[in-house]
Amino acid sequence: MSSKDWIEKDFYAVLGVDKAASADDVKKAYRKVARESHPDHNPGDPKAEERFKAASEAYNVLSDSGRRREYDEMRSLFGSGAFRRNARGGGQPGGMPFDVSDMFGGPGGGDRRFGGAGFQDLFSSIFSGGQAGGQAAARGPARGRDVETEVALDFGDAVRGVTLPLTLRAPGVCDTCHGNGAKPGTQPRTCPVCHGAGVTTRDQGSFSFSEPCRNCQGVGTVVEEKCPECHGSGGVTKTRTMNVRFPAGVADGQRIRLAGRGEPGERGGPAGDLFVHVKVRPDELFGRTGDDLTLSVPVTFAEAVLGTDLRVPTLDGAVTLRVPPGTPSGRVLRARGKGVVRRDGQAGDLLVTLDVVVPARLSDEARTALESFAEQTPPAAREHLDARVRRVS
Numbered sequence: 503m504s505s506k507d508w509i510e511k512d513f514y515a516v517l518g519v520d521k522a523a524s525a526d527d528v529k530k531a532y533r534k535v536a537r538e539s540h541p542d543h544n545p546g547d548p549k550a551e552e553r554f555k556a557a558s559e560a561y562n563v564l565s566d567s568g569r570r571r572e573y574d575e576m577r578s579l580f581g582s583g584a585f586r587r588n589a590r591g592g593g594q595p596g597g598m599p600f601d602v603s604d605m606f607g608g609p610g611g612g613d614r615r616f617g618g619a620g621f622q623d624l625f626s627s628i629f630s631g632g633q634a635g636g637q638a639a640a641r642g643p644a645r646g647r648d649v650e651t652e653v654a655l656d657f658g659d660a661v662r663g664v665t666l667p668l669t670l671r672a673p674g675v676c677d678t679c680h681g682n683g684a685k686p687g688t689q690p691r692t693c694p695v696c697h698g699a700g701v702t703t704r705d706q707g708s709f710s711f712s713e714p715c716r717n718c719q720g721v722g723t724v725v726e727e728k729c730p731e732c733h734g735s736g737g738v739t740k741t742r743t744m745n746v747r748f749p750a751g752v753a754d755g756q757r758i759r760l761a762g763r764g765e766p767g768e769r770g771g772p773a774g775d776l777f778v779h780v781k782v783r784p785d786e787l788f789g790r791t792g793d794d795l796t797l798s799v800p801v802t803f804a805e806a807v808l809g810t811d812l813r814v815p816t817l818d819g820a821v822t823l824r825v826p827p828g829t830p831s832g833r834v835l836r837a838r839g840k841g842v843v844r845r846d847g848q849a850g851d852l853l854v855t856l857d858v859v860v861p862a863r864l865s866d867e868a869r870t871a872l873e874s875f876a877e878q879t880p881p882a883a884r885e886h887l888d889a890r891v892r893r894v895s
């Protein structure tokens with residue numbers, strides 16, 4: 503969370519509440535949006551995921567009366583959109599209300615439409631001697647980072663859903679100090695500078711600004727005797743194994759978010775999220791288009807002409823499909839409900855494409871029969887092509 507985000511984002515609009523909304527109304531509104539946009543209820547819908555994240559971010563600020571006040575002040579001082587420039591991805595994890603590097607972009611970053619030297623001077627003076635751009639958090643311990651990993655699923659597992667153990671080698675909470683960073687037998691102490699708030703307030707002309715407490719790096723507590731295992735960070739690298747449930751119908755390229763299963767936060771801060779990118783191994787028989795499975799079935803010319811009953815495999819058994827007489831090559835037959843079962847219990851179809859096969863070799867008898875067939879068959883309907891050929895030659 504940076505000041506740029508604070509200025510650009512309208513957290514009230516995200517939650518659909520009035521600026522004067524009570525804490526209770528904010529909570530109710532957040533719960534409603536979170537319920538509606540929860541990734542579990544909207545699998546594979548990036549818009550819902552985006553909305554869910556935005557709501558969490560908005561609630562994170564508006565639910566904390568101190569941060570809400572800071573946010574309101576920021577926006578009334580600088581006006582929403584006053585600093586608008588090209589958006590540059592999401593905010594950093596962890597709060598950082600005044601991050602100069604983010605505010606003004608790196609080398610060549612963003613267009614600087616916001617009024618020239620005046621503002622820049624104001625900010626650079628606020629931050630003279632500051633430790634901007636560090637890992638400090640505004641309030642409380644920093645949130646853990648998100649972790650990304652990739653999993654390859656078998657085709658059938660992806661269609662039916664599967665639970666798999668997932669092993670990650672990633673930072674975890676230190677078992678020795680349980681993540682608070684203090685040597686066993688000791689406790690982190692409330693920071694004497696900020697009295698646990700994690701922020702200090704400075705006056706700048708007629709404004710007063712909050713910034714992360716430098717004594718505790720915004721955590722609100724200080725560790726006097728550091729844990730020997732993690733050297734005070736609260737985290738160590740571990741191998742974690744967890745069971746991950748992949749819902750039925752998960753698709754190749756889909757990303758599954760497991761909230762709170764990413765890296766733990768510093769010294770007991772909230773954990774990041776785990777994002778699992780799903781790869782689905784192709785099946786030797788079946789293809790997939792959305793909720794439908796696809797299958798190609800070779801048929802002879804005689805079967806296509808005379809009609810037949812085909813016995814074809816599905817993912818869980820077999821079905822009989824009627825090929826009516828006179829069916830052209832490429833015709834798609836549909837076995838209803840034999841596709842991918844969706845979350846709502848409905849299933850897609852199995853789409854069977856008929857592929858009329860031309861034999862490369864014929865027995866003498868077959869050749870004789872075919873020649874006799876050809877004699878008794880009218881020529882193919884090519885008159886329109888023949889007419890063009892005559893005109894151009």
Ligand SMILES: [Zn+2]
Pocket residue numbers: 676677678679680681683684729730731732733734736737
């Ligand atoms: Zn430790």
Ligand SMILES: [Zn+2]
Pocket residue numbers: 693694695696697698699700701715716717718719720721722723
């Ligand atoms: Zn402090």
